[in-house]
Amino acid sequence: MIKYLAYRLLQLIPPLFGLTIILFVLLRVGGDPIYHLVDPEASAEEIEEVRKAYGFDKPLLVQYMNQMEMIFTGNFGKSFRFKTEAMPLIIERLPATIELALFSILVALIIAIPAGCLSAIYQNSILDLFVTIFSTIGRAMPNFWIGIMLIFFFSVVFRILPVSGRLEATSIILPAITLGTSIATTMARILRSSMIEVIRKEYIVTAKSKGLSKFKIIRSHILRNSLIAVTTVFGLQFAWILGGSVIVEEVFAWPGMGRLILKSVQLRDYSVVQAGVFIFAIIVMFTNLTVDMIYAYLDPRIRYK
């Protein structure tokens, strides 16, 4: 297990290196990066001063080395909007984003596990059709629209839940449902197809012939084995979930990282964008690592490959 962990950690080095290149290119993709860092009304002298201060007057390779140093020390420079270091600004909003992600995943599990199980067990029934129709429509709906419609019904028409923000305990409900339903559609679909595959396996026939109850077979044989596939896909999907959270945070004015990055993109507050993209990527990489470790724990064949 330790050996496998070490191997997986080593595998993180190339993407981390790639990430430094992406961040470097991102800053320069819109032309001279200096204009992202100074006030739009700055004079020519001020611009030159900032250029020197940030080292943008040096050769590209030196600039890249400087940036590497910045990334590995976690120092992404100052935000011109807040006049403070960019990294703490992002970290400060991390808990809200994590909270949203975790609650959404919870909502997704609550919807997807029963839906996926039922439609796999009663394959080709009316129930299965119902789940399939709903999950297909769910896949087609943009999540910001789901969010707006939920606000319309629960906050405008029935007035039972807060429209936006993170001030009340109930504030999390609508954002979590919005993001959760879009995760659930994919999850239910994968759970259904992997369960159908497992049901046909020989060990299920054995379990049946042993005289185990239907519930027990489903719980300890079918569902358990199918969840391995769901875990893997979940790891691959995690980047997508965080991407969705950026938009959901904007719809509900949820004070997380995504909303801060978005505002910073609109204002071209570059150091914050860079720090934010970096943290998002790190979260995804380490989530995938964790998922892989869990997977290796569940299925020893992976460890010895």
Add this chain to the structure above:
Amino acid sequence: MNNFLNRLKSSPVGILGFSIIIIVFFLSIFSEIISPYDPNQYNLRMRYIPPFWISGDLNFILGTDQLGRDMLSRLIYGTRISVIVGIGGVIVSMVIGVFIGLICGFYRGIIDAILSRVIDTLMSIPFILLAISIVGMVGISGNDSLIVIIVVLGLTGWITFARVIRAEVLSIREKEYVESAYAIGQTNFLIIIKHILPNVIPYIIVLSTLQIATVIIAESSLSFLGLGVKPPIVTWGSMLADGRDHLATSWWLATFPGLAITFTTLGLIIFGDWLRDYLDPKMNT
């Protein structure tokens, strides 16, 4: 082609998806003829008219918005951007992704190792976040905003193609007919073009269909966030963003554009899933 139509005829779901795609495509081409009004023609005396079943006003079937513009005409014109960006973005990702997938899968070795790491890196950054950041950094000005959006969504979406095609090519290159092609001394280039590419075309078709839906949702997200194509071009995403501010008084402003997006992507997803079964039942994306 005949086989395709026969199989399609026997599948109600396939027909539904295909019809939706045809309807949206048709609306986008003939927007001028079909729309009852100019989508940007405003009339402040005609603001906030609800849809006809509430207002009884058949002049504005789906009502009017905060500037008195006809909702139906705006929705019809909105199909254009979705269709152009959807197809354009997917063509860009397809060309890059298929090329990289073929090279990685066929040559393996060092090129594959490097490009696979690039793909790993890009996969760790949420697709929409990357698109938002690039659009924000490049900046969008009036005339070329459409091109910027297509290129950005194309450049961020090629990974899906590259991954699937690479995996397929890895198994195809081990087939006997590829080995025989080697044995008779065909060049690598010819083997790729004549023996490998034709075998991955079904995958390209299915992925493209499903990917157009993804790009349409991404485009409307960008427009919704104010980072998309600029007015006077009508987009469903920006209509939704406008409608959101009037949710308490005029629900139809945010409801219809969302329905339009869902309708379009639903058609693509249903048809894409059907195509996958039709072209290769084993494929799993």
